[in-house]
Amino acid sequence: MTSIQSLVASVVLLGLVGCNQPKATTPEPPTAKPAPKPTASLTDDPAKLRDELAAKDDDTGVRPPRQAKLYGGKTTEKICALTFDDGPKPEWTEKLLAVLKEADVKATFFLVGKQVVQYPELTKKIADAGHIVGNHTFTHPQGDKNMATMDEDEVAAEMKGTCRAVQDATGVRPKYFRPAGGHVNSLVINTSAANGMMSVFGGPNGDDTNPKKTAEMVEKEIMKVKPGGIVWLHTGSQQTLDCLPRFLAKLKADGWKIVTLDDLAKIARSD
Numbered sequence: 001m002t003s004i005q006s007l008v009a010s011v012v013l014l015g016l017v018g019c020n021q022p023k024a025t026t027p028e029p030p031t032a033k034p035a036p037k038p039t040a041s042l043t044d045d046p047a048k049l050r051d052e053l054a055a056k057d058d059d060t061g062v063r064p065p066r067q068a069k070l071y072g073g074k075t076t077e078k079i080c081a082l083t084f085d086d087g088p089k090p091e092w093t094e095k096l097l098a099v100l101k102e103a104d105v106k107a108t109f110f111l112v113g114k115q116v117v118q119y120p121e122l123t124k125k126i127a128d129a130g131h132i133v134g135n136h137t138f139t140h141p142q143g144d145k146n147m148a149t150m151d152e153d154e155v156a157a158e159m160k161g162t163c164r165a166v167q168d169a170t171g172v173r174p175k176y177f178r179p180a181g182g183h184v185n186s187l188v189i190n191t192s193a194a195n196g197m198m199s200v201f202g203g204p205n206g207d208d209t210n211p212k213k214t215a216e217m218v219e220k221e222i223m224k225v226k227p228g229g230i231v232w233l234h235t236g237s238q239q240t241l242d243c244l245p246r247f248l249a250k251l252k253a254d255g256w257k258i259v260t261l262d263d264l265a266k267i268a269r270s271d
Helices: 003-020 046-056 092-103 113-118 120-128 152-170 186-194 215-222 238-253 261-265
Strands: 079-087 108-111 132-135 198-200 229-234 257-259
Touching (some): 108 113, 108 120, 113 152, 120 132, 132 261, 215 229, 215 238
Parallel strands (some): 108 132
8 A cells, every 4th residue: 555545544534533423512501590570560669669569468467566666685694686777688688698697697687678579589588597587668768758757658558568578578477677767756666566566776786887987897886785785787788798707706705695586575675
């Protein structure tokens, strides 16, 4: 066989071998997960959605709490409860849940109704993790138009609309209420109780929505917690995310136990 014939034979043989090799396949692109479906569509008028959900709220069997207000527990034990206002918020809520899981701590999340409607799956994730879901009004009214200046129907709608949204998302009706901005009067307290919720206040307040506060400053404030206290923080605060692991570690090292609002309600102060 000549050298030319040998070369041709080699090319043919390589071609045959190549034909027997499996063909490379292009991997299918990952299928995008569908976006969470809200319990209702947000409109340009959150108050309208609030009123629609409030009208659907089923308060059958709802009874006023044993005590209308909760400021903390009457105790000398080193116990306190942890609360977060203004959720649910994507990313922020997940990060808080991760910190709490790592520390094996349960907290109470006071949720804004219009955000619950937007993020029902995130709301359910909070409840499924064993945390308490509370009511923090529907539209988070502030300024001149707040819970203390609203009329009776609006106050009730803020509470009932959120109760319905939370119950739709989690199957659980809130039994704790915290007014947006801390704006409160006797009408707010009485309406909360009539809807089966205890109004929660307490302290210390970390003032963690104040942009002038550093994580160290927030931590210093919440380290002032007294036995039976209710630590007041917010979802969406980077200062809180930064100082929370240290705060929880310091409390535990000093013999403190983080309990739930249910635990404190059993030994409630009557301030």
